[in-house]
Structures are given as C-alpha cells and as structure tokens.
Amino acid sequence: MQQDGNTKVSALFETAVAAAVRAPSVHNTQPWRWRLDGETIRLFADRDRQLPATDPSQRALLLSCGAALHHLRMALAEAGLTASVTYFPDLADPDHLADITATTAAPSPEDLDMAAAIPDRRSDRRRFGPRPVPARQLRAVARAALPYSAAARLVPPNLRDLLAEVGHLAADRHRADPGYQRELSAWSGRHGTADGVPAANTPPVRGGDLAMRFFAEPELADRPLPDDTAEWFALCTPADDRLARVKAGEAASAVLLTATGLGLATCLQTEPLELPELRDEVRSEVLFDCAFAHALVRVGSVPAEAEPLPATPRRAPAEVIESDTAIGHVREAASSVRI
Numbered sequence: 001m002q003q004d005g006n007t008k009v010s011a012l013f014e015t016a017v018a019a020a021v022r023a024p025s026v027h028n029t030q031p032w033r034w035r036l037d038g039e040t041i042r043l044f045a046d047r048d049r050q051l052p053a054t055d056p057s058q059r060a061l062l063l064s065c066g067a068a069l070h071h072l073r074m075a076l077a078e079a080g081l082t083a084s085v086t087y088f089p090d091l092a093d094p095d096h097l098a099d100i101t102a103t104t105a106a107p108s109p110e111d112l113d114m115a116a117a118i119p120d121r122r123s124d125r126r127r128f129g130p131r132p133v134p135a136r137q138l139r140a141v142a143r144a145a146l147p148y149s150a151a152a153r154l155v156p157p158n159l160r161d162l163l164a165e166v167g168h169l170a171a172d173r174h175r176a177d178p179g180y181q182r183e184l185s186a187w188s189g190r191h192g193t194a195d196g197v198p199a200a201n202t203p204p205v206r207g208g209d210l211a212m213r214f215f216a217e218p219e220l221a222d223r224p225l226p227d228d229t230a231e232w233f234a235l236c237t238p239a240d241d242r243l244a245r246v247k248a249g250e251a252a253s254a255v256l257l258t259a260t261g262l263g264l265a266t267c268l269q270t271e272p273l274e275l276p277e278l279r280d281e282v283r284s285e286v287l288f289d290c291a292f293a294h295a296l297v298r299v300g301s302v303p304a305e306a307e308p309l310p311a312t313p314r315r316a317p318a319e320v321i322e323s324d325t326a327i328g329h330v331r332e333a334a335s336s337v338r339i
C-alpha cells in the first residue's frame with residue numbers, strides 16, 4: 001500500500017516536472033533543479049546556468065524559473081490538484097526559490113486550457129500575420145498575469161516606435177560587448193543539443209519596425225510579410241526584488257500559454273531590459289514610472305499556411321531532478337492524491 005502511494009507520488013512528480021521543463025528560459029538555459037522531499041516539491045535556481053554577461057542581476061534566470069513553476073502548477077491542475085506555493089522558504093539559501101504542496105481541487109477551465117497549450121507553445125521570432133488580434137483576446141491575455149501580482153500592459157501604437165528604438169539600441173550595444181557575444185555564441189546556433197537555442201528556431205536579424213534579439217547562425221526562413229502587425233505587452237510588477245522576478249516569470253508563462261491556447265503566436269523579448277538605462281526608459285515612457293518591466297511579450301496572429309516551428313529541445317526530467325530524490329524518502333501520501 002505504502003509502495004503504491006510512493007510510486008504514485010513519484011510518477012506525478014515526474015509528470016509535473018516533465019511539463020515544467022517545457023517552460024521558456026533565457027537562451028534555453030533551463031536554469032532549474034527540482035527535488036521531491038516528502039510531500040513537498042522544491043524548486044531551486046541552477047546558478048551554474050546563469051548568463052553572467054547577459055543577465056548579471058539574475059532577473060532572466062529567476063523569470064525562467066518562475067515560468068517553470070507556473071508550468072508545474074498547470075500540470076498539477078490537469079491532474080486535479082491545486083498548488084500552494086511558499087516562495088523563498090529558506091532564508092539561508094537564496095537559490096531555494098519555492099516549495100510547492102498540492103491538494104485535490106477541481107481545476108478551472110482557464111488552467112486546463114493553459115495546461116493543454118504547454119506542448120504547442122513556441123517562441124516564434126518570425127513576422128506575424130496581418131490579421132489583428134481581437135480586443136477580447138488581448139484582454140484575456142492581459143488578465144492572465146493578474147494572479148501573480150503582475151500586469152501585462154498593452155503597449156499603445158504610438159509607443160511601438162520607442163520599443164523598436166530601445167531594441168535596436170540594445171542590439172548595437174550588445175554587438176560591441178564581447179562577454180555578451182561569447183554567451184550568445186555558446187548558447188545559440190545549436191544543432192542536436194538538449195539545451196540552447198537551435199539554429200532552426202531563429203530567423204536572420206531584421207531592422208526597421210521589428211527589433212528582436214539576434215542569435216548565432218540563424219537558419220529559419222522569415223515570412224515575406226510587410227510591417228509586423230504584432231501587439232506588444234510590457235510585463236511588469238510594482239516591486240523589483242527576487243520575489244517579483246519569480247512571480248513575473250509565472251505571469252509570463254500564464255500570458256504565453258493563454259495566448260497559445262487562443263491560437264496566437266508569441267515570443268518573449270528581454271534584450272533592451274538587460275541594459276539598466278534602456279530598462280529605465282521603458283519604465284518611464286511605457287509604464288509612466290508606475291511599475292518595473294521584466295519582459296516584453298510579442299503576440300500576433302499566425303498567418304495562413306504558416307510553417308510549423310519545431311519544438312526546442314529540453315534536458316530530460318531525470319537530469320534536473322536532484323539525485324537525492326529517492327522513492328524511499330517519499331512518505332505515504334498519495335492515497336488521498338495529496339503530494
């Protein structure tokens with residue numbers, strides 16, 4: 001009986017982690033580690049996968065882990081469980097980001113839709129289709145950020161030139177930054193690896209209205225469409241501490257999965273926010289000094305006859321689950337489907 005319960009908990013944990021690792025992460029670094037300890041799932045940041053030149057403050061690392069945490073929440077919801085999260089449970093260990101316990105609860109239709117969207121979500125860096133995104137869909141996407149003390153502010157058309165300008169300025173500065181370039185070459189232009197950004201998922205760099213991060217050795221054909229019709233959201237929080245960054249990552253995941261579930265194309269863009277003075281400009285000009293920006297999210301329609309994008313690779317769950325997670329440590333728990 002105990003063995004059955006342990007096996008069930010362990011299987012559920014592995015299923016949930018398999019969904020969590022599908023989360024987006026900066027340069028597909030997948031900077032997370034997971035552990036099952038009794039009834040508690042523990043999430044840790046993997047500092048060995050930080051990008052010191054690109055992300056010295058660990059904002060992108062924490063956002064990535066927050067996105068994985070949200071993916072895990074949705075996988076638990078799909079299994080009929082609701083997650084209760086304690087953030088930063090160990091003050092002595094800043095890499096210990098969250099403890100998650102779960103209890104039986106009927107999932108909301110929104111959570112089920114987001115869980116169903118996990119395998120379909122892609123970072124699509126191509127031009128989006130000409131069909132405008134209906135206002136009701138934009139509202140649904142923006143609403144998805146709210147449970148995480150975050151907001152997804154739709155950037156009005158008159159400020160899109162400013163976004164393009166800060167994007168191009170960031171690209172110019174990064175072109176002249178050897179540390180940034182080293183990390184970009186190490187983590188992109190990949191073929192057949194379990195992490196990093198595959199060459200097959202990145203189009204060549206463009207100018208003009210669309211300022212997107214340049215990745216090494218791009219192999220993806222862009223779409224021969226005129227000016228981009230995408231909408232941009234600025235994902236922001238009232239605070240700018242580590243907790244806000246993890247929660248902003250959860251909100252980013254919720255926004256991306258909601259949009260994917262609605263059949264929209266999406267991509268995160270953080271390059272201009274990696275440079276403090278450009279991030280300040282976005283804070284002043286786009287957010288009127290009311291909130292801190294963590295990511296820009298590009299959302300648009302998928303053109304008719306769109307070529308599907310291949311899924312980017314991930315390390316296997318066994319590689320990100322800490323080895324001291326042993327079935328012998330799992331207490332009897334699963335008979336009530338509590339973990």
Ligand SMILES: Cc1cc2nc3c(=O)[nH]c(=O)nc-3n(C[C@H](O)[C@H](O)[C@H](O)COP(=O)(O)O)c2cc1C
Binds near residue numbers: 026059060196
């Ligand atoms: C914090 C964060 C920052 C990111 N910044 C960018 C970016 O500036 N430009 C970009 O094209 N993609 C960005 N991405 C997307 C990642 O490159 C992408 O998630 C990763 O390569 C995995 O691919 P997938 O999203 O298709 O699964 C970012 C993702 C995260 C979580």
